[in-house]
Amino acid sequence: MDLDLTSAEEAFRAEARAWLAAHVPAEPLPSLETAEGFAAHRAWERLLYDGGWSVVSWPRALGGREASLTEWLLFEEEYYAAGAPGRVSQNGINLLAPTLFAHGTEDQLARVLPAMASGETIWAQAWSEPEAGSDLASLRARAERTDRGGGGWLLSGQKTWSSRAAFADRAFGLFRTDPEAERHRGLSYLMFPLDAEGVTVRPIGRLDGKPAFAQIFLDRVFVPDADVIGEAQAGWRAAMSTAGNERGLTLRSPGRFTAAAARLRDLWRQYADPADTARAGQVADVWIKARAYQLAGYAAASAPGDPKAAIPSSMNKLFWSELDIELHDTALDLLGPGTAEITEGLEESAWLDGWTFAQAGPVYAGTNEIQRDIVAERVLGLPRGR
Amino acid sequence: MRLLPDQDQTAYARTVRGILTDASPPQAARAWAAGDHAQGRALWRSLAATGLPALAVPEASGGLGWYPAALAAAFVEIGHAGAPGPLVETVALAAALPGTPSWSEDLLTGDLLATVADPAARGYAVDAHAADAAYVLTHRTGASPARGGGAPGPGSWAPAAGARPAALCVAAPCGAPLPSLDPTRHLTLCTPGEAVPGDTGRLRALATLLTAAQLLGAGQALLAGSVEYAGARHQFGRAIGSFQAVKHQLADAAVALEFAAPLLRGAALAVRGDAAADPRDLPAAKAACTGAAHRAARTALRVHGAVGYTDEYDLTLLLRKVHALRTAWGTEAACRAAVLADGPLPD
Numbered sequence: 001m002d003l004d005l006t007s008a009e010e011a012f013r014a015e016a017r018a019w020l021a022a023h024v025p026a027e028p029l030p031s032l033e034t035a036e037g038f039a040a041h042r043a044w045e046r047l048l049y050d051g052g053w054s055v056v057s058w059p060r061a062l063g064g065r066e067a068s069l070t071e072w073l074l075f076e077e078e079y080y081a082a083g084a085p086g087r088v089s090q091n092g093i094n095l096l097a098p099t100l101f102a103h104g105t106e107d108q109l110a111r112v113l114p115a116m117a118s119g120e121t122i123w124a125q126a127w128s129e130p131e132a133g134s135d136l137a138s139l140r141a142r143a144e145r146t147d148r149g150g151g152g153w154l155l156s157g158q159k160t161w162s163s164r165a166a167f168a169d170r171a172f173g174l175f176r177t178d179p180e181a182e183r184h185r186g187l188s189y190l191m192f193p194l195d196a197e198g199v200t201v202r203p204i205g206r207l208d209g210k211p212a213f214a215q216i217f218l219d220r221v222f223v224p225d226a227d228v229i230g231e232a233q234a235g236w237r238a239a240m241s242t243a244g245n246e247r248g249l250t251l252r253s254p255g256r257f258t259a260a261a262a263r264l265r266d267l268w269r270q271y272a273d274p275a276d277t278a279r280a281g282q283v284a285d286v287w288i289k290a291r292a293y294q295l296a297g298y299a300a301a302s303a304p305g306d307p308k309a310a311i312p313s314s315m316n317k318l319f320w321s322e323l324d325i326e327l328h329d330t331a332l333d334l335l336g337p338g339t340a341e342i343t344e345g346l347e348e349s350a351w352l353d354g355w356t357f358a359q360a361g362p363v364y365a366g367t368n369e370i371q372r373d374i375v376a377e378r379v380l381g382l383p384r385g386r
Numbered sequence: 387m388r389l390l391p392d393q394d395q396t397a398y399a400r401t402v403r404g405i406l407t408d409a410s411p412p413q414a415a416r417a418w419a420a421g422d423h424a425q426g427r428a429l430w431r432s433l434a435a436t437g438l439p440a441l442a443v444p445e446a447s448g449g450l451g452w453y454p455a456a457l458a459a460a461f462v463e464i465g466h467a468g469a470p471g472p473l474v475e476t477v478a479l480a481a482a483l484p485g486t487p488s489w490s491e492d493l494l495t496g497d498l499l500a501t502v503a504d505p506a507a508r509g510y511a512v513d514a515h516a517a518d519a520a521y522v523l524t525h526r527t528g529a530s531p532a533r534g535g536g537a538p539g540p541g542s543w544a545p546a547a548g549a550r551p552a553a554l555c556v557a558a559p560c561g562a563p564l565p566s567l568d569p570t571r572h573l574t575l576c577t578p579g580e581a582v583p584g585d586t587g588r589l590r591a592l593a594t595l596l597t598a599a600q601l602l603g604a605g606q607a608l609l610a611g612s613v614e615y616a617g618a619r620h621q622f623g624r625a626i627g628s629f630q631a632v633k634h635q636l637a638d639a640a641v642a643l644e645f646a647a648p649l650l651r652g653a654a655l656a657v658r659g660d661a662a663a664d665p666r667d668l669p670a671a672k673a674a675c676t677g678a679a680h681r682a683a684r685t686a687l688r689v690h691g692a693v694g695y696t697d698e699y700d701l702t703l704l705l706r707k708v709h710a711l712r713t714a715w716g717t718e719a720a721c722r723a724a725v726l727a728d729g730p731l732p733d
Contacts, residue, residue: 001388001389001390001391001392001395001455001651001654001655002387002388002655002660002662003387003389003652003655003660003662003663004387004660004661004662005387005662006387009387070387265726268726277719277723280722280723280726281718281719281722281723283726284673284721284722284723284725284726285673285722287666287670287725287726288649288670288673288674288722288725289645289674291649291652291664291666291667291670292645292646292648292649292670292674293645295389295648295649295651295652295667296644296645296648298387298389298648299389299390299648299651301387302387302388302389302390303388303390309390311644311645315640315641315644315645318637318638318641319641319644319645369630369634371637372630372633372634372637372638373630373633373634373637375637375640375641376627376633376634376636376637377633379637379640380609380613380636380637380640381613381617382613382616382617382625382627382628382632382633382636383617383624383625383627383628384628385624385628385629386628386629386630
């Protein structure tokens with residue numbers, strides 16, 4: 001057992017660090033939940049891609065570096081430690097791409113992935129519906145068969161809480177293609193353009209008013225067969241086979257939290273009342289949890305693919321989402337009255353932006369209540385039931 | 387990089403588990419609590435026969451070397467089983483006093499049990515009445531330890547210049563053994579007598595690591611026992627483990643234990659003196675294992691209902707041990723302070 005890096009891993013990390021030091025913008029980009037900020041973040045994705053850093057774990061032919069899980073963890077640590085911008089293309093890279101690698105055709109990989117890697121196409125996710133949240137399999141948006149355009153589907157219905165959809169180019173989601181089939185049978189996994197005829201996107205403001213997500217109304221939107229992922233009617237299985245990515249290490253990498261915990265410690269040094277040991281304890285506790293998540297990642301990278309090495313994704317999701325809230329609560333407590341409630345215009349406002357984002361953590365990617373059910377039933381083996 | 391136990395370590399932990407299971411630890415613990423130490427000592431001799439204390443003793447002194455990770459894995463099993471006696475203290479003293487000729491041989495065979503009072507424990511030594519030797523570790527005074535600077539390794543636990551080092555002293559008991567909430571433990575107030583040469587940094591580091599390991603094991607056993615009970619106990623015509631209110635408590639306890647485990651491995655590497663390890667992982671692991679075990683203990687009490695509040699139910703031996711170990715060799719507050727101070731030791 002050891003934490004030693006190979007010389008290749010050290011070199012990889014040094015190269016990433018040097019590139020980030022030379023390229024990360026000195027001033028933070030405007031919020032990616034605004035039109036201006038979205039465009040700035042898209043340009044940043046292009047810069048990352050040109051440097052070969054946008055999708056480090058992908059094959060070289062698609063713009064990646066074939067980085068190992070360990071190297072990916074190191075890159076993420078460097079990325080967030082450098083204070084680099086949030087990844088506007090995250091939905092595509094972390095949710096859609098793994099599904100395509102597992103179930104996509106050669107044609108789909110070639111058409112979708114390079115444009116995703118360069119930021120030319122930014123993807124939104126379209127899972128939830130007004131009546132289908134935690135109970136995703138009850139979704140109603142449908143796709144009807146059509147002979148148009150050499151064969152395809154016509155999408156109708158409504159999706160909601162769709163992250164990035166206010167400004168994104170395309171979206172992916174599940175649609176009911178067999179109305180006779182029960183629940184999670186008869187669903188297909190489809191990709192569709194957000195600027196097509198029949199699509200209406202209505203942005204929804206989150207707590208701070210920024211349009212971080214949107215409703216999508218669909219009225220007979222055409223999708224060719226070439227944009228169905230995996231077998232038609234087998235979309236649920238394709239979606240679930242990579243759902244762990246959203247809850248696991250890949251969406252919220254440990255590097256994000258170790259960097260934030262280090263910044264929290266700096267904030268504590270700057271703002272803390274030395275007599276306030278309770279606050280110091282919270283700061284330490286955040287550091288400890290971020291470090292635990294980092295080491296759990298190293299354990300998973302020790303034997304990639306070995307389920308005994310990796311912590312189940314539902315446990316991961318519970319851990320990082322609650323850590324994120326604890327971290328930002330502590331930061332706002334340190335900032336104190338006035339500063340803690342100002343959403344823009346101060347350097348410290350980034351903490352409140354992070355806090356607002358953290359509030360969504362226990363809700364998206366399957367609520368924490370559902371994750372606790374999954375842990376209890378599938379990890380601990382408790383009897384099913386509510 | 388590999389933060390998973392290797393085959394040897396897994397096999398060793400399995401051996402330790404087998405010995406513990408065969409020895410029926412709850413029975414040994416109850417006998418120990420009643421003042422009959424024979425079964426507990428026999429169990430420790432069987433564990434020592436696997437070379438357990440020798441994993442903390444240099445080869446020059448008849449040991450096997452310095453293997454904190456294997457020791458931590460063994461103490462997770464000891465914590466899981468709830469084996470009685472000052473086992474952490476005995477092994478930590480073995481690490482601190484190698485080559486003390488009068489007793490090192492007996493220490494390696496398991497014939498000898500020794501105890502030492504944590505400097506924060508105000509002179510209370512655990513199981514001094516049952517041990518063959520007792521010591522008191524006095525507080526270090528002066529400047530806090532320097533991090534980095536020197537070469538990593540056991541030497542980095544040494545106090546900074548200007549500080550008066552902690553001293554290991556022979557204990558002079560000055561009172562009757564007092565009962566702990568953990569019935570297997572008794573605490574005797576001791577005063578420090580003659581100072582003896584010993585590596586106090588190693589002692590504290592290993593005692594903290596192994597106490598954290600014991601807590602993690604006890605927490606895992608409390609969770610497993612609670613899951614089993616929740617699946618068997620029926621109310622309102624259903625297993626209580628099918629109710630979300632019960633499930634969610636158990637899931638939260640499981641998550642806390644799951645994420646404490648990698649910290650414990652990181653801490654073992656720090657205690658081993660690895661250059662790539664972070665010395666803060668030791669206090670971090672003690673705090674995390676304490677928090678996770680404490681949560682598992684509280685959850686176990688709630689899930690078991692009144693049964694979990696009884697003396698006679700064996701699982702409550704672990705519940706009470708967690709309470710006792712929570713403050714032993716580094717309170718959560720001291721560990722958090724050490725993390726922020728970049729100090730490896732919970733002072």
